Amino acid sequence: MRVVHEPATGSGRVLATTVEVADSFLSRARGLMFRRSVPAEYALVFPFGRVATRGLHMLFVPFDIDAVWLVEGEVRAVRCLHAWLGHGRARADTVIELPAGAADDVEAGDHVRVVGSEDGG
Structure with missing residues (x-):
């Protein structure tokens, strides 16, 4: 799987090639807690299935x-969250966490997609 940024103008780029999906209650609750770091090409994707206000914390x-908060692939918000104390909230059906700086050129209105899967899709 890959996470691909498709800006409103210009050409897209791959944001991550190592993608983990947090699709269970436990994986969503844990998120990135207790990890020492993540690789430069990493993304943790939280698919929720419906739009609601989604909060993140850095405890x-x-x-x-x-x-990056998405609604049907459209970027609604992008924030840099700081270690230990950061938090953010926005409406989304999907949230993607990336290493700091990976989403520097991602803006509201752009599109971000998770492409590829085990079945080759």
Whole structure:
């Protein structure tokens, strides 16, 4: 799987090639807590299936991250969340966490997609 940024203008780029999906209650609750770091090409994707206000916290996460909130693939918010104390909230059906700086050029209105899967899709 890959996470691909498709800006409103210009050409797209791959944001992550190592993609983990947090699709269970436990994996969503844990998120990136207790990890020491993540690889440069990493993304943690939280698919929720419906739009609602989604909050993130950085408790027990000792490194900064970029967070991207999506509705049907359209970027609604992008924030840099700081280690230990950062938090963010926005409406989304999917949230993606990336290493700090990975989403520097991602803006509201752009599209971000998770492409590829085990079945080759």
